[in-house]
Amino acid sequence: MKVDIIIPAYNPKQHIVEAITSCQNQSYKDIIITVIDDCSTRNWDSIKRMFPKVNFLNTPNNLGPAGARNWGAKHTHGDLISFLDADDIMHRDKIYSSVQRFKLKPHTGMTCGNYKILVNGRLRSKFYKRSIVVNHDRLMRQNFVASGSVTMRRDVFEEVGGFDEDYWIAEDYDLWLRCSERYSIEYLDKVLYYYRIEPGSDSLTQRSDIQLKHLSNLDKIKAASRERMRSGLKKS
Numbered sequence: 001m002k003v004d005i006i007i008p009a010y011n012p013k014q015h016i017v018e019a020i021t022s023c024q025n026q027s028y029k030d031i032i033i034t035v036i037d038d039c040s041t042r043n044w045d046s047i048k049r050m051f052p053k054v055n056f057l058n059t060p061n062n063l064g065p066a067g068a069r070n071w072g073a074k075h076t077h078g079d080l081i082s083f084l085d086a087d088d089i090m091h092r093d094k095i096y097s098s099v100q101r102f103k104l105k106p107h108t109g110m111t112c113g114n115y116k117i118l119v120n121g122r123l124r125s126k127f128y129k130r131s132i133v134v135n136h137d138r139l140m141r142q143n144f145v146a147s148g149s150v151t152m153r154r155d156v157f158e159e160v161g162g163f164d165e166d167y168w169i170a171e172d173y174d175l176w177l178r179c180s181e182r183y184s185i186e187y188l189d190k191v192l193y194y195y196r197i198e199p200g201s202d203s204l205t206q207r208s209d210i211q212l213k214h215l216s217n218l219d220k221i222k223a224a225s226r227e228r229m230r231s232g233l234k235k236s
Contacts, residue, residue: 001030001078001079001080001099001102001103002030002031002032002077002078002079002080003028003030003031003032003078003079003080003081003082003095003098003099003151004031004032004034004072004073004076004077004078004080004081004082004154005023005031005032005033005034005082005083005084005090005095006034006036006069006072006073006076006081006082006083006084007019007020007023007033007034007035007036007072007083007084007085007086008036008038008065008068008069008072008085008086009035009036009037009038009040009068009086010037010038010039010040010062010068011040011041011042012040012042012086012087013087015086015087015088015196016035016047016086016087017047017050018089019084019085019086019087019088019089019090020033020035020047020050020051020054022084022089022090022091022092023084023090024051024053024054025092026090026092026093026094026095026096027092027093027095027096028093028095028096028099031078031095032055032076032078033051033053033054033055034054034055034056034057034072034075034076035054035055035056035057035086036057036058036059036068036069036071036072037056037057037058037059038059038062038063038064038065038067038068039058039059039061039062039063044056055076057071057072057075059071063165064165064168064171065163065168065171065172066162066163066164066165066166066167066168066171067163067165069083069162069163070162070163070165073154073157073158073162077154078154079153079154080098080099080102080151080152080153080154081151081152081153081154081157082094082095082098082150082151082152083147083148083150083151084148084193085147085148087196087198088148088193088194088195088196089118089193089194089196090148090192090193090194091190091191091192091193091194093190093192094113094149094151094192094193095151097111097113097188097190097192098111098151098188098192099151101186101188102151102153105184105186107183107184108153108183108184108185108186109152109153109156109179109180109182109183109184109185110150110151110152110153110156110176110179110183110185110186111149111150111151111152111185111186111187111188112134112144112145112146112149112150112151112176112185112186112187112188112192113149113187113188113189113190113191113192114126114127114128114149114188114189114190114191114192115127115146115148115149115191115192115193115194115195116191116194116195117194117195117196117197118194118195118196118197119196119197119198120198123194126191127146128144128189130189131187131189132144132187133187134180134185134186134187135180135184135185136177136180136181136225136229139173139176139177139180140177140222140225140226143170143172143173143176144187145172145173145176145185146193146195147172148192148193148195149188149192149193150172150176152179156179156182156183159182160175160178160179160181160182161178162175163175167217167221168213169213169214169217170214170217170218170221173218173221174217174221174224177221177222177225178225178228181225181228181229181232
């Protein structure tokens with residue numbers, strides 16, 4: 001299975017070097033790394049020179065996290081799509097572990113797993129203390145899926161419509177729900193990536209105007225999922 005690793009980025013800090021390096025160091029080698037420059041105002045030339053084997057794509061305008069990931073999916077062709085944000089780190093066995101689960105259970109829609117939070121260079125213990133089950137019912141109560149742990153079948157990503165570009169926050173939760181309505185989600189009880197948090201960061205998810213939309217987006221996403229499920233039951 002060929003795997004596309006998609007990294008959206010808007011004015012990334014030097015952490016993107018560590019992010020890309022972690023992808024290049026994957027134990028599973030049938031991968032293509034694609035970084036999506038979402039109309040950054042900073043110069044990328046030095047980073048591009050560091051990684052000559054990485055694909056760098058530019059969006060036509062600032063699309064936000066959902067649109068940038070969709071742009072990456074649109075311009076890649078692997079069997080599986082795996083996600084990582086530009087300031088996070090992928091565990092070296094994330095892709096290998098994910099591919100093995102798809103081979104074992106080929107009808108799975110997506111895989112996800114555990115992770116550790118990295119704060120000011122210090123790793124905390126793994127986020128989930130025990131294995132969990134991820135399905136539609138549980139996702140309607142809480143988003144248990146961290147985007148950097150996810151790998152999806154490309155055909156499933158395309159079938160459910162990719163990320164909804166109207167959402168600039170909780171866009172990943174919306175996609176996980178749409179996937180769970182039709183397919184099983186396999187949780188891997190192992191650390192698949194490291195999620196970086198930096199106090200005082202200017203990242204998109206910490207912007208006050210974006211945060212104000214978080215709760216309203218969650219309500220809209222859950223309501224839309226309930227309606228789709230009701231409509232599906234009526235049709236059957």
